[in-house]
Amino acid sequence: MPLVRAWAVGVVVLVVTEYVQMTLLYGNLVGPRGVGSFGAALALVHLPNLVCVVLATWAAARVHPVPWRKMPARHVVAACAVPVTAQLLTVSLHWERAGLSSPAMWMSTGVLLAGCALGLLLERWREEERP
Numbered sequence: 001m002p003l004v005r006a007w008a009v010g011v012v013v014l015v016v017t018e019y020v021q022m023t024l025l026y027g028n029l030v031g032p033r034g035v036g037s038f039g040a041a042l043a044l045v046h047l048p049n050l051v052c053v054v055l056a057t058w059a060a061a062r063v064h065p066v067p068w069r070k071m072p073a074r075h076v077v078a079a080c081a082v083p084v085t086a087q088l089l090t091v092s093l094h095w096e097r098a099g100l101s102s103p104a105m106w107m108s109t110g111v112l113l114a115g116c117a118l119g120l121l122l123e124r125w126r127e128e129e130r131p
Contacts, residue, residue, distance in 0.1 A: 002065050003078050010060030010082030017052040050111045050118075053083045057119025062126070079123065080116040087112045 025048055061069075061079035069075050091105060 002068050003074075003081075006060040006064040006078035007082055009063045010056045010079070013059040014052060014056035014082055014086060017055050018049075021048045021052060046107050046111050049108065050115050053112060053115025054119045054122065056083055057116050058122045061120060061123035076116075076120065079120055083112055083116055 057079045060082060061075065064075055064078040068078070087108065090108070
């Protein structure tokens with residue numbers, strides 16, 4: 001049950017942050033044809049995705065209860081399962097655009113790994129800050 005609660009919070013945070021990203025950034029700045037350069041893709045796609053993954057990982061890690069939080073492998077699964085599952089789902093649905101040779105697939109995988117690591121570090125930092 002603790003894993004399910006962490007995953008549920010992770011799903012809610014990821015869906016809400018991705019929705020905000022899609023409506024504010026993609027709808028207003030990217031447009032239907034996509035981005036034109038690597039810099040634009042980084043600024044308008046990958047960095048906002050990094051924020052979404054960090055927040056979802058951090059939120060899931062925060063609600064994972066204390067007895068299981070002390071088990072590192074279980075805590076990483078609780079915190080990172082939702083972003084990893086979202087990445088796998090996205091890649092499988094858009095395989096023709098995100099094949100193994102696609103730079104976008106490798107960038108999004110890097111964003112996933114960095115976001116999960118930063119989310120876990122943020123949670124660890126907040127935990128150490130508590131009295």
